[in-house]
Amino acid sequence: MTYDDYLKDLKVCCEKCFGLCCTALYFSKSDGFPENKEAGNPCINLQKDFKCSVHKKLRDKGLKGCIAYDCLGAGQKVAQVTFKGVNWRSDKENSNKMFDAFILMRQLHEMLWYLTEAFLLNKDIKDEIELLIKETDKLTLLEVDDFLELDVDSHRDKVNKILKNTSEFIRTKAGTSKKKKKIDYFGANLKNAKLRGVDFRGACLIAANLRGADLSYADFIAADMRDADISGANLGKSIFLTQAQINTTKGDSNTKLPSRITRPSHWR
Structure with missing residues (x-):
């Protein structure tokens, strides 16, 4: 995949998702969400077609949490790749797996977002960054049971070292x-x-x-x-x-x- 391909993969496409961010996550009304909601329960505004009934009125309703949230493409990846188009309403037996996978996928996609930027910024370790991007992308394509067994914290440690190195490199180079x-x-x-x-x-x-x-x-x-x-x-x-x-x-x-x-x- 090219840099542009990765970026395209990290853009939200709600039409290909099943309202995972509106269901898998814990909500707090004080953080600008519609209600206090436990993880795994659908938002009161999520419709049967997985669309938000107040999407065009989020700002008017003061729902800053909804406005700010960005899954970085994790929703459609879990919906269309990990679970091959099967949604949590039609497969309730595996719904919790879908929600857990979404939370993990969001973390990996965030790492990919940062790594693709580091790849363009830090030419000194470009090859090392490219290998880590490919390794991270490969993890996002695992079968669901293997995916849920991932040690994401360990992988994040490797990513963070690269990001810290890149930050210091850029800020030092800029004087x-x-x-x-x-x-x-x-x-x-x-x-x-x-x-x-x-x-x-x-x-x-x-x-x-x-x-x-x-x-x-x-x-x-x-x-x-x-x-x-x-x-x-x-x-x-x-x-x-x-x-x-x-x-x-x-x-x-x-x-x-x-x-x-x-x-x-x-x-x-």
Whole structure:
């Protein structure tokens, strides 16, 4: 597979899924979901055809959790590849396997998202990254019983070493390899700040004011960016951003984003 093939595989296609994110996951109303829901129970808004009855009204209803969520293509992979088009309603005996597989697949697809970016960024270990991409992709194609036995944590450790190496490589090459000074930027006023190469991995950026900030080469792995204002900010060369992170932010037409991130429709 080429880089473009992998990216296509990591794009959500709800039409080929069976509402797995609306069923397999635990929901909390306080996190912007329709209700408090146990994992394995379908959402109250999931219809018999596996479509969401309020999909066009998510923002009006304040369902930020639904808006932000991105399975990175894990839903259709489990539905069409792992279970070969059989849905959890017609095969209730294996429904829990489908839900467990979806949660595992989402983790592997997230690793693939990051690894494909690392492949383009870190030429020093390009061959090593390519092998790990192929290994990860191969895991997503396992038969269901073998798939559910995967040691995902062990595989993630290998992936994380590559991602950390790539982050340091890029930030050092850019002459901006700054060490992260703190983890909590909750509500911080960073308007127009020069934040090139800052390590925001795992940082809390909830409601932070990043308007007009230069975030080139900054690393955003696992950063919580809910309600952060990135209007006019430059994230065009930021690394390890996901669509889900950007979906939770506030931005505008002047916000610069990496090419593989889609500008949210709700932005000004």
